[in-house]
Amino acid sequence: MNFLSEYIYYIGAFSLIFIGLYIVLIKKNLIKVIIGLSIIDTGINLFLVSLGYITGGTAPIFSKSGLKSDNMVDPVPQALVLTAIVIGVAVLALALALAIKLYKHYGTLNLRKIKEQKW
Amino acid sequence: MRKLIGIILLLIIAGGITLSLKEIPFGIPKTKIGEHFIKKGIEETGATNIVTSVVVGYRGFDTLGEITVLFTAAIGLGALLSIYRKRKADRKAEPVSLIVYTGCRFLFPILLLVGTYIFIHGHLTPGGGFQGGAIIASAFLLMYLGCEGKRINDKVSTVIEVLGGLTFVALGIAGLILGKDFLFNFLPKGEPATLLSAGIIPVIYIAIGLKVGSELAGIIDNLIEKSQ
Amino acid sequence: MEIIVTILVLLMIASAITALIFKDLMNAIIASCIVSLIAAILFYFLQAPDVAMAEAAIGAALVTAIFVIAVKRTKRFEE
Numbered sequence: 204m205n206f207l208s209e210y211i212y213y214i215g216a217f218s219l220i221f222i223g224l225y226i227v228l229i230k231k232n233l234i235k236v237i238i239g240l241s242i243i244d245t246g247i248n249l250f251l252v253s254l255g256y257i258t259g260g261t262a263p264i265f266s267k268s269g270l271k272s273d274n275m276v277d278p279v280p281q282a283l284v285l286t287a288i289v290i291g292v293a294v295l296a297l298a299l300a301l302a303i304k305l306y307k308h309y310g311t312l313n314l315r316k317i318k319e320q321k322w
Numbered sequence: 323m324r325k326l327i328g329i330i331l332l333l334i335i336a337g338g339i340t341l342s343l344k345e346i347p348f349g350i351p352k353t354k355i356g357e358h359f360i361k362k363g364i365e366e367t368g369a370t371n372i373v374t375s376v377v378v379g380y381r382g383f384d385t386l387g388e389i390t391v392l393f394t395a396a397i398g399l400g401a402l403l404s405i406y407r408k409r410k411a412d413r414k415a416e417p418v419s420l421i422v423y424t425g426c427r428f429l430f431p432i433l434l435l436v437g438t439y440i441f442i443h444g445h446l447t448p449g450g451g452f453q454g455g456a457i458i459a460s461a462f463l464l465m466y467l468g469c470e471g472k473r474i475n476d477k478v479s480t481v482i483e484v485l486g487g488l489t490f491v492a493l494g495i496a497g498l499i500l501g502k503d504f505l506f507n508f509l510p511k512g513e514p515a516t517l518l519s520a521g522i523i524p525v526i527y528i529a530i531g532l533k534v535g536s537e538l539a540g541i542i543d544n545l546i547e548k549s550q
Numbered sequence: 551m552e553i554i555v556t557i558l559v560l561l562m563i564a565s566a567i568t569a570l571i572f573k574d575l576m577n578a579i580i581a582s583c584i585v586s587l588i589a590a591i592l593f594y595f596l597q598a599p600d601v602a603m604a605e606a607a608i609g610a611a612l613v614t615a616i617f618v619i620a621v622k623r624t625k626r627f628e629e
Contacts, residue, residue, distance in 0.1 A: 208552050212592070213343055215559035219585070221332055222566045228328045232628045234575055234621060238582050241613060242566055245589050248605070252598050255356070258349035262597045263360060263372040264448060266515070275372070276597045277356035282376040286388045288604050289452055289534075292613055293395035296541050299620040300399040306624040313629060373600045440603075448599035456607035463615055538612060545619045 212253040219246030233302050233312045237295065244291040248284045255280035368511035368520035369445035377450070378523050382505040386490065389530065393487065396537045399544055406548040418470055426468025433461035441531030445520045451527040455534030462539040466546055474543050479536045486533030493522050493529075555595060562588040573628045579617045586610040 207214070219242055226239030255277035263278040302312065309317055351357070359380065363372045367379040377385055441454030465472055497506030505522075512519035562585055569581035586609035593602035 208556070209348055210343060211552075211556055211559055212596070213346070213348070215562060215592070217336070217339060217343075218563050219566055221336055222563070222570060225328065225332060226570055228332075229325055230570075232575075234617075234624065235578065235628060238569055238578055238617070241582055242569065242585060245585055245605075245609065248601075249589055249592060252593060252596050252601055253348070254346075254352065256349055256596050257351050260597060262448070262599055264599075265364065265370040265372075275360050277351065277353060278359055278372045278376050279353065279356050281373050281598045281601050282381060284598075284601050285373070285377060285450075285452065285604055286384060288601070288608055289388055290391050292608050293392045295613060296616055297395045297398050299616060300402045300545075303620060303623050304402055312624060371600075448603060450600065453600070453603045453607055456604070456612060460607065460611050463612070542612075542615065542619075545616060 212256075213250065216246050216250035216253065219243070219249065231314050233305065233314060234299075236314075237298050237302065240298070241291070241295060244287075248287055248291075251280050251284050251287070364514050367507065367523065368514055369523050370515050371445050371448065371450075373448075374445050374450055374523065374527070375520070378526050379507065379520075382494075382526070385530070386494070389487065389490065389533065392534065392537060396541055399541055403544050403548045408547050416470065418468060422468050423470075426464055430461055430465055433464065434458060437461065437531070437535065441527055442524065443517070444527040444531075445523050446515060446517070451530030452534055454531040456538065458531070458535030459538035459542065463542055466542065473547070474539060476543075479540055479543075483533050483536045483540070486529045486531075486536070489529040490526060490533075493526060555592070558588055558591060562592075575621050575626055575628060576618070579614060579621065582617075583610055583614040586613070 223239045223241075223243035223246060226242065227236055230236055230239065257274060257276050260274045260276040263275045263281075305317070306312055309320065311317065359376055360372055363375050364370060367375040369375040369379065437454045437457035439454075440449040440457060441451050444450035444454070462474060494505045497508060498504055500506065500508055502508075507521035507523075509521040509525075511521050514520075518524075565581045565584040565588070569578045569585070572578050572581070586605060590602050590606040590610065593605055
């Protein structure tokens with residue numbers, strides 16, 4: 204039980220990654236696969252931010268130049284995750300535009316049927 | 323059959339990762355560069371928000387790459403959907419009720435004000451260019467959903483986006499002209515915790531906020547308008 | 551405090567499994583929006599206010615809107 208309460212953030216992040224991987228591998232509808240991609244992104248960002256947490260720390264922002272910098276949380280993973288969130292939304296927008304074009308061309312969004320069609 | 327192979331593969335990977343999660347302790351400092359940024363952050367960049375000084379000050383080149391990725395995605399989406407016609411503004415106007423219309427018209431300038439406040443004070447409080455730009459794009463999404471018939475002016479949005487990107491690159495090249503590095507902090511640093519401080523960091527965040535806001539609003543405009 | 555975090559993580563995993571099971575795509579999109587919102591709350595508990603604001607504004611508002619508009623242009627039900 205102690206193991207569970209200490210590593211709860213890691214367990215949550217990796218469960219999201221595995222559920223997202225299962226959706227991408229098994230499901231047939233293209234938009235469901237893109238939803239799985241978004242869930243994988245959220246899981247990875249949660250894992251990265253929870254790597255930089257220090258027990259008993261506080262947010263890395265000074266206010267009124269009086270706060271002591273005794274124990275602040277690591278600011279480097281937060282900067283990386285800020286970039287990763289924006290890149291995630293850019294990839295999702297382009298993937299959805301491609302899905303719309305595929306639907307208009309083939310008439311279906313079922314991946315097995317699209318693979319069987321020859322032009 | 324396929325489902326069975328997938329589940330077995332995922333279980334093997336999950337077992338392996340669970341065995342190695344014990345080696346990563348939770349809540350213990352893991353890197354040493356974080357301490358250097360916290361200790362020397364204010365006197366080297368002048369911004370009191372340490373995450374802002376890392377994103378724009380110490381690692382400003384990565385932010386330039388991120389803006390390029392967002393720009394490429396917006397251009398790709400516009401190019402893919404550009405062969406469909408824009409629908410006329412009065413062809414399928416769904417009537418909205420009076421309460422929704424008045425509420426949206428009341429909330430739209432308030433949302434714009436909150437977004438602008440967040441990206442102007444990016445170096446003092448939590449926030450910054452990307453968060454403020456996303457709130458501005460949400461304001462335009464509200465206008466599309468609530469008010470009928472109002473659309474974004476394409477030319478104004480393009481001009482704002484282009485000016486935002488050019489300002490960022492011009493500030494970087496100005497550092498090169500002065501004889502030092504790219505994106506060198508050449509404006510005076512001022513007093514910490516005041517509005518006009520931290521050199522070029524607030525100017526860069528204003529440019530990023532305007533650019534990201536108009537880009538995301540343009541993505542939503544392309545997705546809603548172009549239909550067949 | 552630990553109990554609140556445990557309940558939130560279990561809710562997040564349940565929403566992700568919901569997004570896997572449902573065949574109506576609108577329900578799957580709303581389930582993924584709930585995953586993003588609970589992740590924003592967990593970012594706040596990990597003392598990261600910048601990341602929480604970015605995830606709430608971008609992940610929960612704009613990504614959901616883009617998904618709904620794309621589903622409106624294509625089919626709504628799976629298969």
